[in-house]
Amino acid sequence: MSKKIEKKIDEITKKIESEPYNADYYYSRGCAYGWIGERQKCHDDYSKAFQLEPDNMIYLTNFAIMAKEITVHIGQALIPVVENARADKVIDEKFKNLRKTLKNAINGSDVYVPPVGIKDSQHIKPYEIALYIDGAVILKKEFPADSKGEINGDNIFDDIIEIIKKIFSREYLKTA
DSSP, X not given: OHHHHHHHHHHHHHXXXXXXXXXXXXXXXXXXXXXXXXHHHHHHHHHHHHHHOTTOHHHHHHHHHTOSOEEEXXXXXXXXXXXXXXXXXXXXXXXXXXXXXXXXXXXXXXXXXXXXXXXXXXXXXXXXXXXXXXXXXXXXXEOOXXXXXXXXXXXXXXXXXXXXXXXXXXXXXXXX
């Protein structure tokens, strides 16, 4: 079986050499690498397919599933809001509920979600939050203060949680 897959990988590699901007080829080769246990090569090809077609949810999902880390970057103005949410265990509870939701969405099967790290960042706007998967920006959103200069910290992570849920549950496949 692996000889057939290795031959297929060679065929796809030749196609990539002649059409290096064809995301389908990278995706197909990534699948083949996955079948023979070449995890890093699989992830690299899924990453390239996603880079070429960032709006393709299939490429995003496979790239994310093979990811080593998910990082949420928060802008400087949001740090106190996020710290308060962390102290109140709001963020932990949201991610805990996400894992339960994913388990239920996949008929009780455990769904691997890479560790999610939260860190402050000076590379984004002060009122912005950004989701990165293995260094690729997946989502950016601003949370400006209201007229009193306050920010509602309860829903800052809701969009992040929702996109992670869609990616890892493969929810988009149910609507296609």
